Amino acid sequence: MSLTFTFDPALTPDLRDGVLDLWTDVTDAGGSVGFVPPAVRDDIRAELVKHMVAMAEGRTRLLVGHDETGRVAATAFLTLNTHRLMTHWLWLYTVMVHPRHQGRGYGRDLMAAAADAARTLDGIEAIRLTCRGGLGLERFYESCGYKEVGRVPGAIRVAPGDDRDDVVMLLPLA
16 A cells, blocks of 8 residues: 655644654654654644644645555655745655554655655745754665755764764755
8 A cells, every 4th residue: 555645734633633643653763853762742742833833824834644544654844945045945844654654665655745745836946854864864865866965963962972963955856
């Protein structure tokens, strides 16, 4: 089975809870999504609310993938630039595939769906994202067509004595 992707879905309580569940499960599995395990659901909820406010303001768009049972299985947030000199590219944040679905190619499907969604937005020519070094994520994103364009050594402190590089990746859409 493959995932069914929806760009800009209606933000229902079920969808909100599904994204929160996904984010919590991905964090607990060690995913690089802004938190470290064990997940603190209220902290993740507060961050999700920030994303939802940005969505309501039109600054962020949601791409969600549902599995064959209708459960939220993958997400990515596409965030538009507000700086007048950078409106030709957007950021891709909080890219997640549920751990129970990993290893099936759904991550590549999500990245392709994110690129397709970005191409529907007027004037968008590229996608930028950052990832945490030390997990092999750069290789995954490179396999999806992204190029590493910058790296800040030790910029992410996962824990005392565990600093990781912040890696900037770019996907031209043309």
